[in-house]
Amino acid sequence: MPAKTDHEARRRDVSAAVWKVLAADGFSGLTLRAVAAEMGVSTGLVMHYFPSKHALIVHALEVAEERTRALIPEVADLRTALAAALPVSPEAIEINRVWVSSWDVALAEPELGALEQARYRRWRARLRPLVIEAQTTGDLPTGDPSDLVAGLAAFTHGLVVQALFDPRTFGRKRLLHLLDAHLSALRPPDGRPGTIAPRVQKPRAGASR
Amino acid sequence: MPAKTDHEARRRDVSAAVWKVLAADGFSGLTLRAVAAEMGVSTGLVMHYFPSKHALIVHALEVAEERTRALIPEVADLRTALAAALPVSPEAIEINRVWVSSWDVALAEPELGALEQARYRRWRARLRPLVIEAQTTGDLPTGDPSDLVAGLAAFTHGLVVQALFDPRTFGRKRLLHLLDAHLSALRPPDGRPGTIAPRVQKPRAGASR
DNA sequence: GTACGTACCGAACGTTCGTTATGTACTTTT
DNA sequence: AAAAGTACATAACGAACGTTCGGTACGTAC
Incomplete structure (x- = not known):
């Protein structure tokens, strides 16, 4: 009775077109017609x-989360995990633009807001063991890991926003x-140096800036 | 020849209606009809x-910046300035929702993106003397103030986003x-304690959480 | 009192949106 | 061969959008 085409594959095609539209114009530019035009088909x-x-x-938001996850190496320490979330590559820039752009609709529609809340909690949960590990190696101060996780997630995403606009x-x-400087500054005085981040006290003279 | 009504005042009425719409529905809900309906007039x-x-x-973005500025006391230390930017009051929550919501259009339209970039630079410029002051009192480590400013702005806005969704x-x-815990963790080991932030090592048992 | 400019309404313009309905080409099952 | 169901295109729907425009009410200036 049924099919001819690979339903799942075609769905991924649509998904890819959605992503291209989002990367180009953000959520305010996401329309069915734009997606259809992107892949040269009808709405x-x-x-x-x-x-x-x-x-x-x-x-699209699920895809964004999956792409974010894929950005981070399977086995990573805290610095690697946070660095991967920064817009340091074209792919990472694209993903972060989509994320930040999605916050408008996510704040407007409670259901999407709840999804975003859950995503943030998942992100912090993924960060948590890495933070605890850094605490045991003396790279992060003792204290409530939840506080450290929230703070590091905040630091990272705050940098993302500033970087996207500048x-x-x-x-x-x-x-x-x-x-690196931030992680270094957080290292307690009695911590053994340089396990997860180089000790940075003064920026080198010719550094990017 | 000219006028009867107070043009400037009426313009502020419209401006207020715009703000109410933005606070309620974000930029994706900002339409001329919604603004007109809000104040019971025609488009x-x-x-x-x-x-x-x-x-x-x-x-509307100018208003948002002005409101943000008004939120911060005229004379403030670093902690006060950063705390004021956090969504700790209904007014601050409203402003921050508008800010985060605006990033969608700001990323989509280059002109608005440039304005947002300028606004971030102004914010960091306002933070900078406070950071330098904290460095001289030993509350913040020595090093490039630009790095500390960017990091603290990032930390703050990153917390804002997480708080809005959760x-x-x-x-x-x-x-x-x-x-406070973050500022405390940043204080260098030889810094005199407690100038801009209480020393927080372990969160009190019954703290908010 | 006449002329003129501002303030504003009401309605409509053309576009674009999400969604739906209709029809056709093609495959697979019977 | 007939039946059925999937995979689309095409076209249209009604709603909402930003914007434009003609008209009216009301001042002030002459």
């Missing part, structure tokens, strides 16, 4: 694979320097 | 005081605790 096809625009948005000031080298 | 009136929707958006987890008390 009817798009709605054949996604029942509504809302489903398209939810799916890529000249916050280039790749400077972002990584800021991260 | 014609709105366009009488603002030539286009774009002008309305630009003006106000239960990031209530007023916890936000202030996180800020």
Whole structure:
């Protein structure tokens, strides 16, 4: 009775087109017609694979989370995990632009806001063991890991936003320097030096900036 | 020849209505009709005081910046300045929601992105003397003040975003605790204690959380 | 009192949006 | 061969959008 084409594969095609539109124009530019035009088909096809625009948005956010996850190496220490989240590569810039752009709709629609809340909690949960590990090696001070995790997530995402709007000031080298300097500053005085981040006291003279 | 009404005052009325719409529905919900409905007038009136929707958006962002500035006491130390930017009051929550919501359009339209970039630079410039002051009192480590400013701005705005999506987890008390703990962790080992932030090592048992 | 400019309404303009309905080409099952 | 179901294109729907425009009410200036 049924099919001819690979439904799952075609759905991924649509998903990819959605992502291209998002990367180019953000959520305010995400329309069914833009997605259809991107892949050279009709809006009817798009709605054949996604029942509504809302489903398209939810799916796009899932893709964004998956891409973010894929950005971080399977086995990583804290510095690596945080550095991967910074907009230090074209791919990372694209993903972060989509994230930041999504916050508008996420704040406007409670359901999407709840999804974003859950995503943040997942991110912090993934960071948590890395923070605890850094605490045991003396790279981070003792104290409530939850506080440290929230603070490091905040630091990272705050840098992301500033970098997206001011890529000249916050280039790749400077972002990584800021991260290292921050981790270094957090290291307790009695911590053994240099396990997860180089000790940075004074920035080198010719550093990016 | 000319006028009867107070043009400037009426313009502020429109501006206030714009703000109410933004606070309620974000930038994705900002339409001329919504603004007009908010103040019970026609869209014609709105366009009488603002030539286009774009002008309305630009003006709204200026208002947001001014409100942010007004939030911070005239004379303040670093902790006070950063604490004021956190969503710890209904007013601050409202402002921050508008800010985060604006990033979607700001990323999509280069002109608005440039304005946002300039605003971030102004914010960091306002933070800078406070950071330098904290360095001289030994509350912050020596090193490039630009790095510390960017890091503290990042930390603060990163907390803002997490708090907006998860106000239960990031209530007023916890936000202030996180800020204090962060400033405390940054204090160099030879720094005299307690000038700009209480020394927080272990969170009190019954703290907000 | 006449002329003129501002303030504003009400309605409509053309566009674009998400969504739906209709029809056709093609495959697979019976 | 007939039946059925998937995979689309095409076209249209109604709603909402930013913007424009004609008209009216009301001042002030002459």
